[in-house]
Amino acid sequence: DIVMTQSPDSLAVSLGERATINCKSSQSVLYSSDSKNYLAWYQQKPGQPPKLLFYWASTRESGVPDRFSGSGSGTDFTLTISSLQAEDVAVYYCQQYYSTLRTFGQGTKVEIK
Amino acid sequence: QVQLQQWGAGLLKPSETLSLTCAVYGGSFSGYYWSWIRQPPGKGLEWIGEINHSGNTNYNPSLKSRVTISVDTSKIHFSLKLNSVTAADTAVYYCARGLGPAYSSTWYNWFDPWGQGTLVTVSS
Numbered sequence: 001d002i003v004m005t006q007s008p009d010s011l012a013v014s015l016g017e018r019a020t021i022n023c024k025s026s027q028s029v030l031y032s033s034d035s036k037n038y039l040a041w042y043q044q045k046p047g048q049p050p051k052l053l054f055y056w057a058s059t060r061e062s063g064v065p066d067r068f069s070g071s072g073s074g075t076d077f078t079l080t081i082s083s084l085q086a087e088d089v090a091v092y093y094c095q096q097y098y099s100t101l102r103t104f105g106q107g108t109k110v111e112i113k
Numbered sequence: 114q115v116q117l118q119q120w121g122a123g124l125l126k127p128s129e130t131l132s133l134t135c136a137v138y139g140g141s142f143s144g145y146y147w148s149w150i151r152q153p154p155g156k157g158l159e160w161i162g163e164i165n166h167s168g169n170t171n172y173n174p175s176l177k178s179r180v181t182i183s184v185d186t187s188k189i190h191f192s193l194k195l196n197s198v199t200a201a202d203t204a205v206y207y208c209a210r211g212l213g214p215a216y217s218s219t220w221y222n223w224f225d226p227w228g229q230g231t232l233v234t235v236s237s
Contacts, residue, residue, distance in 0.1 A: 033216075040223035049207050049227035050158070061225070093158060097213055097221045100171055102148075104158040 002026055002096050006105035012113040019081040021108045023094035028074045031098060038098035041070055041079050044107075045090045053079070053092075086112065115140035117228035119208050121193075125235045131195040135208030135228050142166050142189045146211035146220050149182060149193045150227075151204040159204075163211060163222070164191055198235045205230045 003026040013019040029038045037057035042050035052061045054070035057077055067082045081088055089112060094105040121133035135147070143166040152158050162172035164182045172180050176195070184191045195202060207230050211222030 031221075034214075038221055042224075049209075049230050050224070051227075052223060052225040055213070055223045095158075095223060097223055100219060101173060102160040102222065104160070106157045 001101055002029065002099050002103050004094055004096055004103050004105040006092075006094060006108045008108060009106070010109040010111065012111045013081075013084045014113045015086065016083050017113075019084050019088070019110055021079040021092050021110070023072075023077040023079070023105050025075045025077075025096055025098075027098075029096045029098035030074050037073055037077070038096055039072075039077055040095045040097065042093045042095065043088075043090045044093065050093060081110070084110070084112070115210060115226055117208050117210065117226060119206075119228040119231055121206075121231055121233070123232055123234060125198050125233065126237055127199050127235060128197055129235075131198050131202065131206075131233055131235075132192065133206055133208070133231055133233070134190050134192045136188070136190040137210075138189075142186060146171075146222055147184070147191045148209045148211055148222070148224060150207045150209055150224065151202075152207070152230075153201075153204045156204075161193065161195075161206075163220075165220075198233075200235050203233065203235050205232050207231075 005024045007022045039057045041054040044050040058070040069080045091107045091109045116138045119135040146163040146165045148163040149161040164170045181194045208228040209224035213222040
């Protein structure tokens with residue numbers, strides 16, 4: 001299994017400040033044949049299903065605000081919220097789809113300081 | 114716009130069989146893999162398995178011995194059965210569409226959209 005480890009488990013950021021979430025995979029999720037990173041990011045608000053934010057590590061899903069960005073390659077990835085808004089309070093998950101056994105990170109809870 | 118609507122029993126006793134169904138509205142059923150994913154209360158996400166319109170399945174090895182995912186293409190829905198449940202199977206269960214490429218009959222999927230979720234509680 002590819003183990004996905006996120007850090008930190010939680011963070012509190014002031015409104016308008018930057019929030020950075022890290023995701024590390026136990027093996028590379030960069031597929032050599034197409035040079036793409038098989039990694040997605042989701043946002044989950046309380047009582048709701050996860051919402052897709054990014055796929056291919058950095059391709060933003062339609063409708064996702066551009067204050068969200070995804071980056072990284074190989075085994076190390078980052079989700080950044082450039083200017084935290086109140087509506088961004090949520091738990092964020094990374095997911096690898098390099099392996100048929102899809103696995104998720106444990107989640108990072110983002111709160112307002 | 115594809116929407117997924119799911120339903121099924123929410124309270125089970127240990128050793129019973131969990132049964133959930135997910136209907137697909139507003140989009141094509143064929144050409145995708147359709148997954149079940151679960152989330153224990155306050156915890157992270159676990160992929161359970163997937164099926165396509167032809168009935169081809171892939172399962173999480175940790176659950177494979179107890180899971181059956183089936184499809185009814187005439188009704189455009191797919192179902193999950195998990196037998197011999199225990200308290201450890203208590204979770205919110207989601208259905209979701211898989212998106213992504215396929216190479217050599219292997220699909221590489223992220224998930225969008227998701228169903229609304231069904232809380233299944235296993236308790237005696």
